[in-house]
Amino acid sequence: MAYAVKNYDHLLGTPGFSDDALKTHFGLYNGYVTNTNKLAEKLAEMLAAGDLATPEYAEMKRRFGWEFNGMRLHEHYFASMKNGGSELESASELAQQLGKDFVSFAGWSKDFAATGGMRGIGWAILYYDKQVGRLFNVWINEHDLGHLAGAVPVLIMDVFEHAYFLDYGAKRADYIAAFIKAIDWEAAVARFDQARS
Numbered sequence: 697m698a699y700a701v702k703n704y705d706h707l708l709g710t711p712g713f714s715d716d717a718l719k720t721h722f723g724l725y726n727g728y729v730t731n732t733n734k735l736a737e738k739l740a741e742m743l744a745a746g747d748l749a750t751p752e753y754a755e756m757k758r759r760f761g762w763e764f765n766g767m768r769l770h771e772h773y774f775a776s777m778k779n780g781g782s783e784l785e786s787a788s789e790l791a792q793q794l795g796k797d798f799v800s801f802a803g804w805s806k807d808f809a810a811t812g813g814m815r816g817i818g819w820a821i822l823y824y825d826k827q828v829g830r831l832f833n834v835w836i837n838e839h840d841l842g843h844l845a846g847a848v849p850v851l852i853m854d855v856f857e858h859a860y861f862l863d864y865g866a867k868r869a870d871y872i873a874a875f876i877k878a879i880d881w882e883a884a885v886a887r888f889d890q891a892r893s
Contacts (some may be wrong), residue, residue: 698737711780720862725767727765731759776883789889817855820852820853
């Protein structure tokens with residue numbers, strides 16, 4: 697079964713994000729879906745043919761994680777946003793957990809922005825570790841490296857240049873501020889509640 701490209705056109709017009717930048721980003725995401733499907737198909741063909749002990753197979757296996765995570769992280773990223781954003785209800789379990797793990801919501805926001813503002817390309821991800829019941833802001837350098845095993849992504853921010861350079865140039869902090877204003881907290885709460893169940 698092939699992965700389908702999801703439509704995020706409802707984000708067009710989001711304050712702080714030009715339609716040109718969003719459409720370019722949607723196109724990049726489309727490429728990850730296309731490549732994930734191509735690699736899955738080719739790997740299945742190689743398995744059927746018994747071509748498993750080849751350099752081509754090994755490289756495709758390695759590349760699959762990059763393409764798949766590029767696809768899935770972009771889906772989480774776009775799903776983390778809402779045209780106009782939303783407010784986090786202070787009585788929500790997520791708000792309570794952010795206050796516990798980061799001293800306050802403002803503490804979480806500063807830490808998340810600082811994580812996303814680190815030098816380099818990658819992702820800033822708010823993860824929930826169910827084993828200890830704790831939230832972490834984590835820097836992911838590449839799509840397929842640095843994830844917290846077993847932890848669930850609650851909120852994802854893309855900080856590769858393609859996410860912000862058309863609108864902000866090198867002013868990543870301005871992009872981060874726009875992203876935080878565009879967060880769909882209802883979606884984050886739903887992911888958090890699901891991770892805790």
